[in-house]
Amino acid sequence: MEMLEEKLQKVYSKYDIEGTFEGYTLCTSGHINDTYHVRFALGNNKHKEYIFQRINHHVFKDPAGIMSNIRKITQHWQSAKIKPGCDIVNFLDSKDGDNYVVLDGEYWRVSPFIENSISYETVENPELLSNAGYAFGQFQYVLSDFPAHLLKETIPDFHNTKKRMDDFFNIVALDPIGRVKEVEREIKFIEKYLDIAVKLVEMQDRGEIPLRVVHNDTKYNNILIDKDNNKPLCIIDLDTVMPGLSMYDFGDAIRFAANRAVEDETDLSKIGLAIENFEAFASGFISASKDFLTKKELDNMALGAVVITIEQASRFLADYINGDKYYRINRQSHNLDRARCQIKLAEDMILNYDVMRNTIDRLMAYV
Ligand SMILES: Nc1ncnc2c1ncn2[C@@H]1O[C@H](COP(=O)(O)OP(=O)(O)O)[C@@H](O)[C@H]1O
Ligand SMILES: [Mg+2]
Structure with a gap:
C-alpha cells in the first residue's frame, strides 16, 4: 500500500x-x-x-x-x-x-492552516457560546444576498422532514430485523409529534419563509476560535452548505449546544434543555441576524430547534429498526440510546417552548 x-x-x-x-x-x-x-x-x-x-x-x-x-x-x-x-x-x-x-x-x-486556533468539542462558557452564535449568524448574513438556488442540493432532501417521516414509517412497516416491538413507545412519540416535525417544510412549501444559504453543520467544532481571546477566527466544514432554511442552522446548533448531556447518554434523567446555553447562543445569533431575517423566520427559530431534534430522533430510531446501517455504533443499543436522548430533549424543548420564544423576543428587542 x-x-x-x-x-x-x-x-x-x-x-x-x-x-x-x-x-x-x-x-x-x-x-x-x-x-x-x-x-x-x-x-x-x-x-x-x-x-x-x-x-x-x-x-x-x-x-x-x-x-x-x-x-x-x-x-x-x-x-x-x-x-x-x-x-x-x-x-x-x-x-x-x-x-x-x-x-x-x-x-x-x-x-x-489557521494559526493559534482551537476548535472545541463542547462549550459551556457563555461568552464562547454567544461568539459561536454570532459567527453562524454572520455566515447567513454575509450570504443573505447570494441566490441560494444556485447551490446544488448535494444531499437531496437533507432536512425534508416530510420525506424523513415517510422513510421512518416505511422502515417501521418493514420491520426488517424484528426490533419494532422493542420501540413502540418511541414510535408513538414520533407519531405524536409528526405535525410539528413537518411545520417548517409546510411553511416553505407555502412560500412563507425564504430559501437561504445554510451551513448545515453548526457545531462548535466547526468554528476555529482564537486561543488568546475566544473570538471566532474561521468557520470550517462547508461540506453540507446547501439551500435550506435559516432555522436549520439555529436549530441544529441548539440541539447540540443546549443539551445538558452527551448525545448517547443512557441516564435519561440527565438530558434536558439548558436554557442558559440556549440564551447565550441565541444572543449572538440574533444580534448578527435580526436585521436581515424576516419576522416569520425569527418567530420560528425556537420551532427550528424542536423540528431538528425530532428529525434527529427519527433518524437514530429508523437506523436502529433497520439494523444499524448508517450511524457507527459501539454497543448494540447505541442508536436506540441516541434516539431516546433526542426524544427526551425534544420533549423538554416542547415543555419549554414558550420560554425559548420569549427569550428570542427579548433578544430581538435588546441585542
Ligand atoms: N484551516 C484549518 N486550520 C486549522 N485547523 C483546521 C483547519 N481545517 C480543519 N482544521 C482542523 O481539522 C478538524 C477537522 O476538519 P473539518 O473540516 O471540520 O472535518 P470533518 O468534516 O471531518 O469534521 C477541525 O475540527 C479542526 O480542528
Ligand atoms: Mg468538522
Missing part, C-alpha cells in the same frame, strides 16, 4: 506550494474527513503550514458538487460588502485551477 506521505506529496505536487515538505500530523478532531496538518520549510528557520484533507466520498456522494458550492460561496464571501468579524475556510486553487484535486479516485483539498 502506498504510504500516506507519498500520497500527500502527490497532492502538493498538484499545487504551487512554496518550500520543502517537512512532515505531517493527523488531526483527530474531525469525524468525517481525513485531515492532516502539513508543514513546509521555507529556509531561515521559517515554515508554512497547511491543512490537507481527503473528502470522505462514502458519506459525500458528490464531492465535485460540494467543491463547486464552496467555490461559489467563497467568491461571494470575498467580494461581499459586509465585512464579517470572522472568515470562512479558503481552499487553494490547484495548478489546474480547481479548488480540489482528484488522485486515484480520491478527492483532496488544501487550505492554509
Whole structure:
C-alpha cells in the first residue's frame, strides 16, 4: 500500500506550494474527513503550514458538487460588502485551477492552516457560546444576498422532514430485523409529534419563509476560535452548505449546544434543555441576524430547534429498526440510546417552548 506521505506529496505536487515538505500530523478532531496538518520549510528557520484533507466520498456522494458550492460561496464571501468579524475556510486553487484535486479516485483539498486556533468539542462558557452564535449568524448574513438556488442540493432532501417521516414509517412497516416491538413507545412519540416535525417544510412549501444559504453543520467544532481571546477566527466544514432554511442552522446548533448531556447518554434523567446555553447562543445569533431575517423566520427559530431534534430522533430510531446501517455504533443499543436522548430533549424543548420564544423576543428587542 502506498504510504500516506507519498500520497500527500502527490497532492502538493498538484499545487504551487512554496518550500520543502517537512512532515505531517493527523488531526483527530474531525469525524468525517481525513485531515492532516502539513508543514513546509521555507529556509531561515521559517515554515508554512497547511491543512490537507481527503473528502470522505462514502458519506459525500458528490464531492465535485460540494467543491463547486464552496467555490461559489467563497467568491461571494470575498467580494461581499459586509465585512464579517470572522472568515470562512479558503481552499487553494490547484495548478489546474480547481479548488480540489482528484488522485486515484480520491478527492483532496488544501487550505492554509489557521494559526493559534482551537476548535472545541463542547462549550459551556457563555461568552464562547454567544461568539459561536454570532459567527453562524454572520455566515447567513454575509450570504443573505447570494441566490441560494444556485447551490446544488448535494444531499437531496437533507432536512425534508416530510420525506424523513415517510422513510421512518416505511422502515417501521418493514420491520426488517424484528426490533419494532422493542420501540413502540418511541414510535408513538414520533407519531405524536409528526405535525410539528413537518411545520417548517409546510411553511416553505407555502412560500412563507425564504430559501437561504445554510451551513448545515453548526457545531462548535466547526468554528476555529482564537486561543488568546475566544473570538471566532474561521468557520470550517462547508461540506453540507446547501439551500435550506435559516432555522436549520439555529436549530441544529441548539440541539447540540443546549443539551445538558452527551448525545448517547443512557441516564435519561440527565438530558434536558439548558436554557442558559440556549440564551447565550441565541444572543449572538440574533444580534448578527435580526436585521436581515424576516419576522416569520425569527418567530420560528425556537420551532427550528424542536423540528431538528425530532428529525434527529427519527433518524437514530429508523437506523436502529433497520439494523444499524448508517450511524457507527459501539454497543448494540447505541442508536436506540441516541434516539431516546433526542426524544427526551425534544420533549423538554416542547415543555419549554414558550420560554425559548420569549427569550428570542427579548433578544430581538435588546441585542
Ligand atoms: N484551516 C484549518 N486550520 C486549522 N485547523 C483546521 C483547519 N481545517 C480543519 N482544521 C482542523 O481539522 C478538524 C477537522 O476538519 P473539518 O473540516 O471540520 O472535518 P470533518 O468534516 O471531518 O469534521 C477541525 O475540527 C479542526 O480542528
Ligand atoms: Mg468538522
